[in-house]
Amino acid sequence: MKIHFIAIGGSAMHNLALALANKGYTVTGSDDVIFEPSKSRLNAEGLLPAEFGWFPEKIHNDLDAIVLGMHAKADNPELLKAQELGLTIYSYPEFLYEQSKNKTRVVIGGSHGKTTITSMILHVLDYHKIDVDYMVGAQLDGFDRMVHLTQENDFMVLEGDEYLSSAIDRRPKFHLYKPNIALLSGIAWDHINVFPTYEKYLEQFRIFVDSIVKGGSITYNEEDLEVKKVVEASENTVRKLPYVTPEYSVVDGVTLLQTPEGLMPIEVFGKHNLSNLAGAKWICQNMGVDEDDFYEAIASFKGASKRLEKIAESTSSIAFKDFAHSPSKVAATTKAVKEQYPGRKLIAFLELHTYSSFNPEFLKEYKGALDAADEAIVFYLPESVAIKKLKEVTPSQISEAFQRNDLRIFTDSASFHQFVNDKDYKNSIVLFMSSGNYGGLDLGSVTNRIGKLKF
Structure with missing residues (x-):
């Protein structure tokens, strides 16, 4: 079969492309930008597009099917060409x-x-x-x-x-x-x-x-x-x-x-x-x-990547990172770490950057989510709110939502990075929670200070 991927660079999409190529299918694809590790993995299998962008000429009647990624918009030129030709178009789950x-x-x-x-x-x-x-x-x-x-x-x-x-x-x-x-x-x-x-x-x-x-x-x-x-x-x-x-x-x-x-x-x-x-x-x-x-x-299962993943450890400190960002996940993860290490100080860093987390009504769901931490820090970028075309979210709204008087809130990358890098982590358990990257924080250098690097 000949399959073309529109938005081949996504985490799920590029893995499906690799799986189909391994199965013997002829696979092509396009994307406007592809990040690592997708880029290297596609390149290693000869599936990386020669140039980034959308090229309607890649869409032709010899294709058996199109797989359309969530990243591609409804007016994507390749999608429009596929619809014009009456090709079979599948979403990833289809x-x-x-x-x-x-x-x-x-x-x-x-x-x-x-x-x-x-x-x-x-x-x-x-x-x-x-x-x-x-x-x-x-x-x-x-x-x-x-x-x-x-x-x-x-x-x-x-x-x-x-x-x-x-x-x-x-x-x-x-x-x-x-x-x-x-x-x-x-x-x-x-x-x-x-x-x-x-x-x-x-x-x-x-x-x-x-x-x-x-x-x-x-x-x-x-x-x-x-x-x-x-x-x-x-x-x-x-x-x-x-x-x-x-x-x-x-x-x-x-x-x-x-x-x-x-x-x-x-x-x-x-x-x-x-x-x-x-x-x-x-x-x-x-x-x-x-x-x-x-x-x-x-007994030997160590966890999925970014799900309560131990990233550094020394004799006095341990650091974990977790994909947690929704209220229920943040609460469950923070409680789990405190229960596992009840005698140690728990320092929890949470980045808010999803669409949901900036909604004033949804923010209320975070009430008590960080209560298990001895020290709680929230980081978000106002420009992230603006990019999503949402109303401004203020630090006071964040503080009121979490209902924690000693909550530290940072709204710019430089001051947050300095705080994280200057922090004393001795005799502590450190928990980083986000589906983002904390405004470009070099997490490797932070964890290297905490203990032996684990990733």
Whole structure:
């Protein structure tokens, strides 16, 4: 097959392009800008466009299909040419469904935890040398890429994102996968730019549960009341399999998981990650992995990239970075680190830069999110707010939202970077939370001061 990618440089898109090339497809693509590591990875496989930009002449009738990335706009010249020629145009999730429609599809959904749960499942399967197709939203140790596609594998494991599919397909991605086996980890309002009310956001998860193939199953976190209500209210004829956080304890900075064979030390920590582990266990069992084999494999799981990832450690200090930016993720991550190291000072840095985090109504959701930290610092750039064409957000609004009197707030990169670089981190646990880069902060130099560099 000949496939052309419009916006090939995206994290998900370039991984799919690599997977298809590996499968033997002829792959071409375009993009107006491509950053690392996508650029080097595409170049290594001969898939990097010769020049950046959009070139309608690349679109012709010999192409079997177009894959349209979320980065491409509805007036993209290549998209318009493809529409004019009547070519088959897929969004990223539509194409993944086409590749997996004759397989058993396992879809992991939820506002939080889906990347970690998908990663746990893939780690266990890989440990036991069980081959599956997959798509996951993070780079995993031991895996060459984030997407893997074959003709022969029976299962396809998919991380089910609730964000929109493309500029011309406004359906959430996880509505398109039609799972045979599904999981729902949690529901907490997010993506306010496309789901302006909580009810509208909640409706997407109802549709997801109803999209499960009849006779399939939904494994769900019954400790999340919204998840419980959505799943139990669904009239879809599927098996409903609840899970809860397993028993565990923390001793000298080590989390011990209660198993049928007794306490077992594990690498990940925090109640939210133990809940994720419970969900992953049930999914693996549904896929034929027995309980003992799951525990044997999960003991060596160190976490997904940027999800409570340890980046530096010395005898007196440890630094973590986490993708957390939404209120529920920030709260869960901060509590997890404090629970793991109760006797140490916790310094938490949070960058706000998503569309949702600058909305005055959504800001209220951050109340108490940083309470577990001994010292809490928030950084955001007013120019980021302006770029998103939103109303000005003031430091007083941020302070009022978090409801923490000693919250430090920085609104320019220079002063924030100086504060971070001058900080004394002795006898502390340091937590960096963001899906951005803190205004260009050299995180490597900071963590090098804290301890041995881990990345």
